Amino acid sequence: MVPCELTSVVRESSAWVASQSSHVFINQKGLEKVVDELNSDLHMDLWDFEGIHYFDGGPLTVQYLFVLDALNFCFWPDADLHYDHVAAGLRSALMADASTFDADRLEKFTGMDLRKILNWPRELPLEEERARLLREIGTELNRSFSGKAANLVAAANGSALTLVNLIASHFPGFRDHCIYKGRQVFIYKRAQIFVADLWGAFKGKSFGAFKDIQGLTMFADYIVPAILRHLGIISYSPSLANKVDSFNELPPGTEEEVEIRACTIVAVEKLGELLSAKIGRQVLTVQLDWWLWSTGISLQSKLPCHRTHTIYY
Numbered sequence: 001m002v003p004c005e006l007t008s009v010v011r012e013s014s015a016w017v018a019s020q021s022s023h024v025f026i027n028q029k030g031l032e033k034v035v036d037e038l039n040s041d042l043h044m045d046l047w048d049f050e051g052i053h054y055f056d057g058g059p060l061t062v063q064y065l066f067v068l069d070a071l072n073f074c075f076w077p078d079a080d081l082h083y084d085h086v087a088a089g090l091r092s093a094l095m096a097d098a099s100t101f102d103a104d105r106l107e108k109f110t111g112m113d114l115r116k117i118l119n120w121p122r123e124l125p126l127e128e129e130r131a132r133l134l135r136e137i138g139t140e141l142n143r144s145f146s147g148k149a150a151n152l153v154a155a156a157n158g159s160a161l162t163l164v165n166l167i168a169s170h171f172p173g174f175r176d177h178c179i180y181k182g183r184q185v186f187i188y189k190r191a192q193i194f195v196a197d198l199w200g201a202f203k204g205k206s207f208g209a210f211k212d213i214q215g216l217t218m219f220a221d222y223i224v225p226a227i228l229r230h231l232g233i234i235s236y237s238p239s240l241a242n243k244v245d246s247f248n249e250l251p252p253g254t255e256e257e258v259e260i261r262a263c264t265i266v267a268v269e270k271l272g273e274l275l276s277a278k279i280g281r282q283v284l285t286v287q288l289d290w291w292l293w294s295t296g297i298s299l300q301s302k303l304p305c306h307r308t309h310t311i312y313y
């Protein structure tokens with residue numbers, strides 16, 4: 001029996017937000033048009049298509065990915081900084097010194113240490129929050145998992161959903177949730193993306209073997225909503241469209257921001273259902289996310305992404 005408490009809370013609460021949404025809309029016609037035009041030989045084996053991640057086939061890769069996904073949020077305030085700088089920067093740091101992400105060292109990380117190992121010439125966005133999150137994972141890995149993210153993964157016994165659950169219960173910085181119209185909404189973007197990164201890096205084997213990988217939702221970031229909007233799958237109310245297109249910040253937890261994230265999750269679920277029906281086999285949400293994300297990244301300079309200062313995405 002697959003335990004599905006957590007994805008169902010992400011799916012259920014996002015579906016509820018989408019049903020109440022007044023700023024963001026999912027367009028059935030837009031979904032159908034995209035599916036009609038998609039090729040059935042869609043290339044979806046996209047993990048590390050950029051060739052930027054560390055991989056050695058063992059536990060150090062797991063430690064690297066956990067550190068990476070602890071930092072996988074909010075790059076836009078620095079127009080030159082992107083996810084690939086962080087992924088490749090952490091890889092270089094690890095290759096220069098394999099002990100860089102030992103839990104004892106993570107426990108003591110400062111913002112300046114992080115800036116130095118990433119070789120970034122100025123303050124990183126939310127630099128002190130990033131350093132605090134590294135100290136938090138170092139401390140909790142030492143306290144509960146003998147310092148190793150690999151032990152955290154092993155504790156999930158091959159269940160993606162149990163792993164998301166474990167991460168959310170042990171590491172407060174991964175508790176990506178908010179309140180919408182009085183209800184608690186769960187998104188868990190960085191916890192879910194860590195599981196997906198393991199699955200992608202280890203090609204579904206060893207530390208990446210999960211019997212319920214199909215339980216993950218897409219990872220609600222600021223790139224995928226922009227590509228969905230560009231494709232006509234979601235649309236915004238005139239006032240929200242104006243804010244996003246003028247690069248005004250959307251405060252975290254506002255109805256508009258929560259609706260963007262929740263409707264993105266629901267829209268990608270619907271896209272997956274239609275596409276699976278068309279090609280006659282199950283398309284995993286993870287693969288669909290990577291296809292959308294890689295397409296979005298290639299158009300990023302042309303697509304207005306919503307701007308929210310947050311540690312979650």
Ligand SMILES: Nc1nc2c(c(CN[C@H]3C=C[C@H](O)[C@@H]3O)cn2[C@@H]2O[C@H](COP(=O)(O)O)[C@@H](O)[C@H]2O)c(=O)[nH]1
Nearest residue numbers: 047048049072073075076082083219221222223293313
């Ligand atoms: N939905 C989704 N969002 C993702 C990723 C990834 C990277 N995943 C790796 C896995 C497979 C590939 O090989 C990737 O290398 C980053 N992001 C988000 O994008 C934003 C960064 O944008 P920019 O400011 O331009 O760097 C930021 O919110 C970040 O959290 C993903 O896969 N899916």
